[in-house]
Amino acid sequence: xxxxxxxxxWGSGGGQKPNPWGGRPGGGGPFGGGKGPDFEDIIxxxxxxxxxxxxxxxGAGRGLMFGFVALVAIWLTLGFYQVRPDQQxxxxxxxxxxxxxxxxxxxxxxxxxxxxxxxxxxxxxTLNVGFRDAPDGRGRxxxxxxxxxxxxxxxxxxxxxxxxxxxxxxxxxxxFSIASPESTVKAVAESAMREAAGQMxxxxxxxxxxxxxxxxxxxxxxxxxxTYQSGVQVSRIELRAVDPPAQVxxxxxxxxxxxxxxxxxxxxxxxxxxxxxxxxxxxxxxxLQEAEGYRQQVVARAQGxxxxxxxxxxxxxxxxxxxxQRLYLETMESVLRGNQxxxxxxxxxxxxxQGVIPLISLNELMRRAPAxxxxxxxxxxxx
Numbered sequence: 001x002x003x004x005x006x007x008x009x010w011g012s013g014g015g016q017k018p019n020p021w022g023g024r025p026g027g028g029g030p031f032g033g034g035k036g037p038d039f040e041d042i043i044x045x046x047x048x049x050x051x052x053x054x055x056x057x058x059g060a061g062r063g064l065m066f067g068f069v070a071l072v073a074i075w076l077t078l079g080f081y082q083v084r085p086d087q088q089x090x091x092x093x094x095x096x097x098x099x100x101x102x103x104x105x106x107x108x109x110x111x112x113x114x115x116x117x118x119x120x121x122x123x124x125x126t127l128n129v130g131f132r133d134a135p136d137g138r139g140r141x142x143x144x145x146x147x148x149x150x151x152x153x154x155x156x157x158x159x160x161x162x163x164x165x166x167x168x169x170x171x172x173x174x175x176f177s178i179a180s181p182e183s184t185v186k187a188v189a190e191s192a193m194r195e196a197a198g199q200m201x202x203x204x205x206x207x208x209x210x211x212x213x214x215x216x217x218x219x220x221x222x223x224x225x226x227t228y229q230s231g232v233q234v235s236r237i238e239l240r241a242v243d244p245p246a247q248v249x250x251x252x253x254x255x256x257x258x259x260x261x262x263x264x265x266x267x268x269x270x271x272x273x274x275x276x277x278x279x280x281x282x283x284x285x286x287x288l289q290e291a292e293g294y295r296q297q298v299v300a301r302a303q304g305x306x307x308x309x310x311x312x313x314x315x316x317x318x319x320x321x322x323x324x325q326r327l328y329l330e331t332m333e334s335v336l337r338g339n340q341x342x343x344x345x346x347x348x349x350x351x352x353x354q355g356v357i358p359l360i361s362l363n364e365l366m367r368r369a370p371a372x373x374x375x376x377x378x379x380x381x382x383x
Contacts, residue, residue, distance in 0.1 A: 015327065078110040086122040088171035099162040100172040117175065124235060127182070129189055130161035131240065131363075141240075152195055156167070156202035159243045162214075164189045164221070165235040173231030185232055192221035193237070205242055206256070214239055 034060040046087045082091040082105055089101030095116045101116070101344050106112040130148030131141040131282075141161070166185055168174045178184045196216040200209050222234045244252035 012233045064224055075110055077116070079107050081108065081116050081118075083118055086120050087119050088168075089117040090117040090119070090171050090175055092117065097172050097176045100170065107155065117171070119168060119171050119175070121171055123346055124165050124167050125182075127164040127166065127186055127189060128161075129164065129186065129193070130159070147190060150197040152200060152205060153198055154203075155200040158202055159206055159241065159245055160193065160205075160213075161195065161240040162189075162193065163216075163238045164241060165238065167235060168231060168234050169233035170231035173229050175231075177229045177231060181230065181232065184228065184230060188221050188224045188228075189217075189237070192224060193217045196221055202244075202257070206244070206252075210239055210242060236308075 021210055039046070081089070083102045083103045087103065089106055090097060090110050091099050091101060091114055093109070094099075094112075099115075106116075110114055129144075131143050133141060143159075143161070145159075148161050150158050150160050152158055164185065174181055196213055199203065199216065200213060205213055218234055218237045221237070225234065227231045243249065312327075
């Protein structure tokens, strides 16, 4: 047979030709008996072949170093990452938060040394407390009494439903300072609202105190979250409803109407007071001014009379007779000026006859034709 001549296709067993597996003569193939291939020769042959592919004929050690440096350079380039304007980059080193990166191009040591989380920090989140939106999406609300019922400062119970608007301020604190951020925000919102409601009365909350309640609860909630280093910024708290409990709503409305009537009556009384009080004050001021004018008039007249008396006394001291005559004439003139004048007939009176006869009414004559300026007021001019 042809396989028996010269030991088959791999050479005869009597020759010293090597077999295709690189074994020594008589090796018996890769699975046959004998010593088998020499691994040192295989490694040496591989190194020889690698030398032909390396540039400049560098040695195996330098080639391996070049390959390692190239791999490291490629690995380092994988650390560049982009943070969008609405995000913050939270850098983790072996799972531990080490820093927070701002928007833009940033760098971190590639995986597995460091990794990056980029949560959105501009999106405004909403949290409903005291109610839940209906699952059918028709705008109806499902009340949650255990969250909505609050105790006020005057020991009344009020049903308060509100929405909290919040966003992430520091992504690192938000992810690693608190275990459950949303649950924490909800619990803090309830606590802040209950504390703010405890500082107000039910009447104030139902009327003009809604804005004050929103402001106080927002400030308290932000203060608590800052204490926890939660990295949460509260935008605002919006009250959806402030009502008495459903069981006593009718009684509350009656009280509300009574208080509205009381306030209306008080406003009417205040309006009347604002009208009558200024008027009375003006009248009092007018009377005071008139009294002051009268006082000044009387004082001035008295002072003038005193000055006249003093002047008359001085004239009397200088010429007593003349002054006495002048005073008599002036007095008679002032006395007789307003009386009717008659003429007495002395002869007729003596004879027992009616001697008193009116001659003429001088007063009537004076009214019809006033006397000349030089004769008016002279004693005896009309007799």
